[in-house]
Amino acid sequence: MSAPSGSSDLLGRFAVSPARRRRDSLARGSILAATLIALVPLVLIIYYLLLKGLGSWSSSFFTTDPTGNTFFKSSSIGGIKSAILGTVEIVALASVIAVPIGIGVAVWLVEYGRDSWFAHTVRFFVDVLTGVPSIVFGLFIYIVLIVGTGSTYAGYKGAFALTLLMLPVVIRSAEVVLLLVPGALRESALALGAPRWRVIFSIVLPTALPGMVTGVLLAIARAAGETAPLLFTAGATLKTSFGLGSFMNSLPVQIYSDVTSPTASVEHRAWGAALTLVVMILILNLIARVVARRSRLA
Amino acid sequence: MTSPRPTTNVADADPEARSELEPSSESTPRLVPPPAPASVPDSERGALESKRGVSVRLEQLRAFYGAAEQVKGLDLEFRPNEVTAIIGPSGCGKSTMVRCINRMHEEIPGARAEGRVMLDDLDVYDSSVDVVAVRRAIGMVFQKPNPFPTMSVFDNVASGLRLTSQRGGDLRGKVEAALRSAGLWGEVSDRLDEPGAGLSGGQQQRLCIARSLAVDPEVILMDEPCSALDPIATLKIEELIAELKRRVTIVIVTHNMQQAARVADRTAFMLDGKLVEVGPTQEIFTNPNDSRTEEYVTGKFG
Numbered sequence A: 001m002s003a004p005s006g007s008s009d010l011l012g013r014f015a016v017s018p019a020r021r022r023r024d025s026l027a028r029g030s031i032l033a034a035t036l037i038a039l040v041p042l043v044l045i046i047y048y049l050l051l052k053g054l055g056s057w058s059s060s061f062f063t064t065d066p067t068g069n070t071f072f073k074s075s076s077i078g079g080i081k082s083a084i085l086g087t088v089e090i091v092a093l094a095s096v097i098a099v100p101i102g103i104g105v106a107v108w109l110v111e112y113g114r115d116s117w118f119a120h121t122v123r124f125f126v127d128v129l130t131g132v133p134s135i136v137f138g139l140f141i142y143i144v145l146i147v148g149t150g151s152t153y154a155g156y157k158g159a160f161a162l163t164l165l166m167l168p169v170v171i172r173s174a175e176v177v178l179l180l181v182p183g184a185l186r187e188s189a190l191a192l193g194a195p196r197w198r199v200i201f202s203i204v205l206p207t208a209l210p211g212m213v214t215g216v217l218l219a220i221a222r223a224a225g226e227t228a229p230l231l232f233t234a235g236a237t238l239k240t241s242f243g244l245g246s247f248m249n250s251l252p253v254q255i256y257s258d259v260t261s262p263t264a265s266v267e268h269r270a271w272g273a274a275l276t277l278v279v280m281i282l283i284l285n286l287i288a289r290v291v292a293r294r295s296r297l298a
Numbered sequence B: 001m002t003s004p005r006p007t008t009n010v011a012d013a014d015p016e017a018r019s020e021l022e023p024s025s026e027s028t029p030r031l032v033p034p035p036a037p038a039s040v041p042d043s044e045r046g047a048l049e050s051k052r053g054v055s056v057r058l059e060q061l062r063a064f065y066g067a068a069e070q071v072k073g074l075d076l077e078f079r080p081n082e083v084t085a086i087i088g089p090s091g092c093g094k095s096t097m098v099r100c101i102n103r104m105h106e107e108i109p110g111a112r113a114e115g116r117v118m119l120d121d122l123d124v125y126d127s128s129v130d131v132v133a134v135r136r137a138i139g140m141v142f143q144k145p146n147p148f149p150t151m152s153v154f155d156n157v158a159s160g161l162r163l164t165s166q167r168g169g170d171l172r173g174k175v176e177a178a179l180r181s182a183g184l185w186g187e188v189s190d191r192l193d194e195p196g197a198g199l200s201g202g203q204q205q206r207l208c209i210a211r212s213l214a215v216d217p218e219v220i221l222m223d224e225p226c227s228a229l230d231p232i233a234t235l236k237i238e239e240l241i242a243e244l245k246r247r248v249t250i251v252i253v254t255h256n257m258q259q260a261a262r263v264a265d266r267t268a269f270m271l272d273g274k275l276v277e278v279g280p281t282q283e284i285f286t287n288p289n290d291s292r293t294e295e296y297v298t299g300k301f302g
Helices: A008-014 A018-056 A059-063 A081-113 A117-131 A134-147 A155-180 A183-191 A196-224 A251-259 A264-293 B015-019 B094-101 B131-137 B153-163 B171-181 B201-214 B231-244 B257-263 B281-286 B291-297
Strands: B056-065 B068-078 B083-087 B111-119 B138-141 B219-223 B249-253 B266-271 B274-280
Touching: A018 A264, A059 A081, A059 A264, A081 A117, A081 A155, A081 A196, A081 A251, A081 A264, A117 A155, A134 A155, A155 A196, A183 A196, A183 B138, A183 B201, A196 A264, A196 B153, A251 A264, B056 B094, B068 B094, B068 B111, B068 B274, B083 B094, B083 B257, B094 B111, B094 B219, B094 B249, B131 B138, B138 B201, B153 B171, B153 B201, B171 B201, B201 B219, B201 B231, B231 B249, B231 B257, B249 B257, B257 B281, B266 B281, B266 B291, B274 B281, B274 B291, B281 B291
Parallel strands: B083 B249, B083 B266, B138 B219, B219 B249
Antiparallel strands: B056 B068, B056 B111, B266 B274
16 A cells, blocks of 8 residues: 555554554563473473484384383383283273263253253363372272272272373363364254154264363373372282283383382383383374364364 | 365355345346256256155144253244245254254254154154164255265265165165266266265255265255255256155255245244245245235345
8 A cells, every 4th residue: 555645644643652662572472482492391300302212112022012121221121012012901881880870971061951950060170180190090090999898909909090190181172072062963953853862863962072081082192191099999919911800011110110120121121111112102192183183173 | 086075165155145135126026937947958857756745744843952942932834746845944843843844853962853754644753653764765965965974976876775775676776866866977977986075065965965864854954955056956856856856755945035036945933943835936036925924035034
């Protein structure tokens, strides 16, 4: 746009004042600085994980159990096979329990409970559960299933603790996605003469599916990284176990016990295990992102 | 595979702008005779067998949202195989009244209805009546086209049959018949597997009409079916309405008075939850009994 002639006054009125320019660059500069500061620990964590963890990765690292032999040279301490498989088993069992129940609760909240007092109560307790420290879930299972029954640690007890941890995350994320399904879709299906359960199964759930998958994968990723609920529920062990009723090793617990070891090679194994865990969670997150990108709702 | 066609963005068109009437045109005849459905190609016809529709009679219908009464005792009959338009200013209870007919009103939390809605001799509010069966007999088309986003064109039409467990028989044939009846077959027959949401706005609305036709309803309720569509798409829907009344009874809520004049055999004027008057469309627009009707149709308010 060309300024009309003789408009120097006008230009003065519309020009950006130097003070405002300074405030603008100050504000922009500080939020950029905040972003960079937040990035520093993230980058450093990944850097150290790669630096210290990659070195201990080898084929036998993934294919052998820890020997428990911690006072000899690194070749004899063994790998983390039992920890990887234990984590997969425990988290799989926890997911199999938590996901259907969690989605069921979310469907009830959105489709049936709506604004009833009971629905509000459920939402309140789910929110409270989201904020409960993970060690409390472990403690609860310990008291109920181990002290209470006078028995010992077992893989399934660890899985129950993780189930409690996952449930509120699954419920909340599924509820948010279900609420995003347009009411008009439910209405038009109901107006076609479809019973409500059919509307939920054929219209609402398929529409919300990609978003729910994202929430479920994030809940799984969170559970996979937890140490506290497993320490005194699933226990720590060396051997690979496929019986969920016996002691079961897991990556976070393996890392915990390795880090506290005085032997350098064992401490080194903790870095390798930590890197393995982060890579597994990263893969889950990537899957969640790919699924979310294909979604219309998330 | 062809790439999905971009959706024509017709939702941006302001429906209110088109429904305004110029109050100055007092002397010009307002009523436009309904156009002959000329642009429906012959290949699309024939799917529409004539059939006697049913009558719908509202008796002292009252509808509430919580404590607020939105429809305040309405007596009104919709005759078989006729198009009845409901006109009236925003908030007068037109949509609420229509949603009472197929019992969709009660889906809103806190909403309830009183009185009777007679489908021929059957009171749809009778305690022994299955609400699901009522909705199968009374189809509904909404303001915004709302095809199911996870489904193809074919599955959208078939969804009516699948959702209501009427799987048996020739599904493909029924889908084709419904699409032909909705005047959409020629445009989509080669892309039945593409997403329904990829069609243009007007095509989506006809897809929704096909979806409700597939369950073979006796009555179709249309709640401002063209307010999100451009004039050309609107014309197609109006032609379709003229065809469809050969086998169903149609109730159409509209803000657009010219549309009421074009498509409706009879027109009802509502104000503040009550029926002001109902009569042959021509009479309502040219020689209404009630002064409030005259003021509304001549654009003095609303």
